Amino acid sequence: MNTRAIFAIARKDLKVAIQNKGVVLPIIILPLVLFVILPWIMVYASSFTETTGASNDIGELLARMPAGLLHELSGFTPNQQLIVFSLVYMLAPMFLIMPLMVSSVLAADSFAGEKERKTLEALLYTPITDRELFAAKLLGSWTTALAVTVLSFIVYAVMVNAAGWQSIGRIFFPNWMWIALVVWVTPAVAGLGLVVMVFASARAQGFQDAYQTGGLVVLPVIALMIGQVSGVMYFSLSVVMIVGLAIWLIDAVLLWFASKSFRRSQLMTKF
Amino acid sequence: MISPVIQTSSLTRHFGEIKAVDQLTLEVQAGEIFGFLGHNGAGKTTTVRLLNGVIEATSGEARVLGLNPQTQGSALRARTGVLTETPSLDERLTARDNLSIYADLYNFPRADVSARVHFLLTEFELAERADEKVAGYSKGMKQRLALARALLHKPEVLFLDEPTSGLDPVAARHVNDLVEHLARREGCTVFLCTHNLVEAQKLCDRVAVMEHGHLVALGTPSDLTRQYVKRLDVDLEVDPTQIELVLQIVQGLPQLVSGPPKRKKDMLTLTLSGRKAIPELLHILVQKGLHVYRLAPQEANLEEVYFALHGNTQ
Ligand SMILES: Nc1ncnc2c1ncn2[C@@H]1O[C@H](COP(=O)(O)OP(=O)(O)OP(=O)(O)O)[C@@H](O)[C@H]1O
Ligand SMILES: [Mg+2]
Numbered sequence: 413m414n415t416r417a418i419f420a421i422a423r424k425d426l427k428v429a430i431q432n433k434g435v436v437l438p439i440i441i442l443p444l445v446l447f448v449i450l451p452w453i454m455v456y457a458s459s460f461t462e463t464t465g466a467s468n469d470i471g472e473l474l475a476r477m478p479a480g481l482l483h484e485l486s487g488f489t490p491n492q493q494l495i496v497f498s499l500v501y502m503l504a505p506m507f508l509i510m511p512l513m514v515s516s517v518l519a520a521d522s523f524a525g526e527k528e529r530k531t532l533e534a535l536l537y538t539p540i541t542d543r544e545l546f547a548a549k550l551l552g553s554w555t556t557a558l559a560v561t562v563l564s565f566i567v568y569a570v571m572v573n574a575a576g577w578q579s580i581g582r583i584f585f586p587n588w589m590w591i592a593l594v595v596w597v598t599p600a601v602a603g604l605g606l607v608v609m610v611f612a613s614a615r616a617q618g619f620q621d622a623y624q625t626g627g628l629v630v631l632p633v634i635a636l637m638i639g640q641v642s643g644v645m646y647f648s649l650s651v652v653m654i655v656g657l658a659i660w661l662i663d664a665v666l667l668w669f670a671s672k673s674f675r676r677s678q679l680m681t682k683f
Numbered sequence: 684m685i686s687p688v689i690q691t692s693s694l695t696r697h698f699g700e701i702k703a704v705d706q707l708t709l710e711v712q713a714g715e716i717f718g719f720l721g722h723n724g725a726g727k728t729t730t731v732r733l734l735n736g737v738i739e740a741t742s743g744e745a746r747v748l749g750l751n752p753q754t755q756g757s758a759l760r761a762r763t764g765v766l767t768e769t770p771s772l773d774e775r776l777t778a779r780d781n782l783s784i785y786a787d788l789y790n791f792p793r794a795d796v797s798a799r800v801h802f803l804l805t806e807f808e809l810a811e812r813a814d815e816k817v818a819g820y821s822k823g824m825k826q827r828l829a830l831a832r833a834l835l836h837k838p839e840v841l842f843l844d845e846p847t848s849g850l851d852p853v854a855a856r857h858v859n860d861l862v863e864h865l866a867r868r869e870g871c872t873v874f875l876c877t878h879n880l881v882e883a884q885k886l887c888d889r890v891a892v893m894e895h896g897h898l899v900a901l902g903t904p905s906d907l908t909r910q911y912v913k914r915l916d917v918d919l920e921v922d923p924t925q926i927e928l929v930l931q932i933v934q935g936l937p938q939l940v941s942g943p944p945k946r947k948k949d950m951l952t953l954t955l956s957g958r959k960a961i962p963e964l965l966h967i968l969v970q971k972g973l974h975v976y977r978l979a980p981q982e983a984n985l986e987e988v989y990f991a992l993h994g995n996t997q
Contacts, residue, residue: 420787424773424780431775534771534832536737538788539761676756677738681698 413547417540422552429521434619439514439560446506447568451499451575458494459579476643484648492580499572500585504593504647505636510564511598512633515557516605516626522549523613524622536676546674550606557602565594589649597652600659605629607666614673686749688713688840688872689734694743696729703729705896706743711889716866716873718883718904720989721893727876728768730893731842734874735760748839761789764838766846770829774818778809778828781817782835789836803831823854830858834865840872841865847879859886880985890985892992899992904985911991914941915958919951920977921968926951932971939964952981 429435474482474493481501485493526532535545565586572585586594605626612626636655639645689711696704704726711717719727732738734747736756745752750759772781779800786796804810807827817825826846833841843862847855859882865871877883883890884904892900892907900907921929926949933940933953939960945952955961961980968975 414790416790417788420784424776424784427780428773428775529774530769531771531773533767533769534765534829535788537735537760537763537765537767538785539757539790540788541757676736680732680737 414540414544417538418544418548418551421535421540421545421548422555425518425522425526425549425552426556429518429525432521432525432619434623435517435521438517442513443510443560443564443567446503446510447564448571450503451568451571454498455495455575455579458491458498478643478646480648481646488580492576495576495579496584499576500587500590501647502637502640503568504590504652505633505640507565507568507593508597508601508633508636509630511557511561511602512605512630514560514605515553515602516609516629517623518553518556519549519606519609520613520616520619520622520626522553523610524616525619527613527616528618532679536680542674542676543671546671550610553606554599554602557605558599561598561602562594565590589647589652592649592652592656593647597656597659600656600663601633603663603667604659607663607670610670610674611666685713687711688715689717689745689747689874691734691745692743694730694733694745695741696726696733696738697741702896704733707893707896707898709891709898709901711872711874713872714866714870715888716862716875716886718887718890719874719876719893720878720880720883720890720985721876722878722993724895725893726896727893728844729896731765731844731874731876735763735765735842761836762838763840763842764833764836765842766830766833766844768844770825772817772825772829772832775816777814777816778804778820779813781828782832785832785835791836799835803835807831823850826850826854826858830861838871840874842874842876844876845878846875847877847882855882862886880989884985892989894992900988904988907988908984911988913957913991915955915960916981917953917955917961917964918977918979918981919953919975920949921951922974922976923949925973928971929968929973932967932973933964936964936967 474485474497477497481497485496488496526535540548569585573583576584608629609622609626613622616622616625640647645651687710689709691710692708694704694707695702707726707730719730721727729738733740734745734752736752736759739753747759748762752759773784776784782800782803783796786800791799801810804813807830809824809828809831812820812824817828820828826849830843830846833843841862846858846862850858862873862875863886866873875883875887887904889901889903890907891898900911902910919929926946929951930944930946933944939956940953941956942954944954953964955964958980961978965975965978968978
């Protein structure tokens with residue numbers, strides 16, 4: 413593997429991608445809303461329900477939750493329970509949108525965008541092998557997605573603790589489930605966003621086109637969110653580990669197919 | 684004997700029903716400027732792609748620098764440079780970045796990269812705007828930058844796909860001078876795809892003419908003109924008082940002069956049946972006591988070859 417060439421392309425893709433508003437805006441706005449503004453709204457809303465006596469409704473919501481979750485929440489007052497439930501558990505699946513969105517938007521620019529800008533042809537005339545080119549393109553998007561996600565996680569941790577401080581009075585975030593989520597599930601989800609976008613880009617005419625089709629990859633994450641809110645399941649440490657494993661396996665299968673079809677001759681003739 | 688730099692035998696590539704390149708057999712020698720001519724869709728770009736191993740042949744064989752493009756593509760591409768039909772530059776990056784990235788891709792010695800990039804930017808008159816984004820460049824500047832990029836790693840074989848299309852005459856001359864310099868001084872082999880026949884005639888040692896994927900002619904420009912341009916135009920200047928007489932005489936020589944003479948002031952242009960008609964005609968005119976000041980064959984050019992071939996195959 414020619415690592416020098418791989419890094420050169422990964423760096424180039426990134427340098428080019430950050431000049432695309434369609435890439436940069438969602439990467440800035442999404443974490444700002446989810447991880448900076450939302451914690452404060454949740455905490456404010458929970459204090460509001462307490463004073464209006466709406467806590468009965470919350471009690472009903474929590475009553476529907478699995479016993480395991482109720483056990484984890486048992487040390488908190490009802491008001492604290494609401495904060496912990498919404499910020500620690502409900503937002504956990506939503507957090508996965510971050511690596512998914514960042515990696516897929518970058519991959520769309522790298523694969524479909526490159527096709528649209530017609531810069532691929534010259535690259536294909538260099539000594540870089542198909543495998544190296546594929547690795548370079550994945551690497552750039554994947555590492556950036558991870559970096560952005562870890563950064564959002566840190567910001568979120570600070571925001572959650574700050575917002576909940578008045579009510580809870582100690583640092584309650586992150587727990588082990590969240591650490592597993594960030595370390596184990598996030599990289600797999602970023603990988604999923606990537607590979608799906610590789611497939612979407614092969615058929616797409618350009619960045620927008622690929623991003624619209626590939627964007628459907630958020631559906632499974634939304635399913636996880638619904639599962640959590642409806643009480644079908646909750647993000648315990650073991651669920652997180654299993655979800656992570658499942659996504660890694662899906663990644664491996666998709667990656668195998670994607671790398672098989674990533675051939676110079678095919679890229680060139682699909683112009 | 685030194686083996687040819689490019690060698691193909693029955694090289695063929697189909698796209699569904701379309702035979703983009705069909706049974707192409709040719710050789711290009713080291714240091715040659717080889718013109719690859721043909722109208723739109725003749726198969727020029729497809730051939731360049733085949734020779735660099737970026738697409739696969741349907742059948743047939745190719746060797747470039749002794750390497751098989753299909754199985755040794757990476758090693759081969761390290762030694763060839765390609766100027767693609769569209770410049771294929773990263774418009775969101777600066778000229779300097781565009782070149783530096785390719786230095787990494789060709790594994791150009793790190794210590795020499797910035798000097799090489801600077802040299803090329805200066806050579807191609809881009810140094811002043813080297814740190815501007817390419818999106819703001821003119822077409823000519825983009826083409827120069829793309830050419831600089833193709834030369835960055837000092838390739839042994841240079842493939843140029845219509846390098847002067849869309850350039851103004853000055854810029855086109857500049858590119859042609861450079862190509863000539865590379866081949867003559869630095870021994871680079873040049874494979875030049877073009878439909879500019881005047882350019883090919885001036886620049887190329889040998890040319891191949893393609894038509895719908897087939898090779899229809901191959902040789903030096905003068906070989907081809909001799910072979911394909913049978914008729915010959917000559918300018919004839921005689922004493923102005925004798926012009927009417929000349930017209931009368933040539934009317935009686937249908938085996939030498941085909942078609943009616945064209946008259947422009949005191950000069951006549953005659954279409955002869957071939958080179959052999961020149962001395963015969965001169966002999967007859969002199970014998971009839973005419974004062975011939977000038978009898979000059981017009982240089983036939985590739986354009987005529989091209990149209991002659993076109994007439995044949997359609
Ligand atoms: N990827 C492809 N898929 C289908 N057909 C193709 C493809 N590439 C080339 N062709 C066809 O092959 C033929 C040769 O094309 P090619 O691009 O090699 O011609 P060319 O001589 O370079 O023409 P031009 O002067 O217009 O650049 C054309 O009929 C073209 O439509
Ligand atoms: Mg072409």
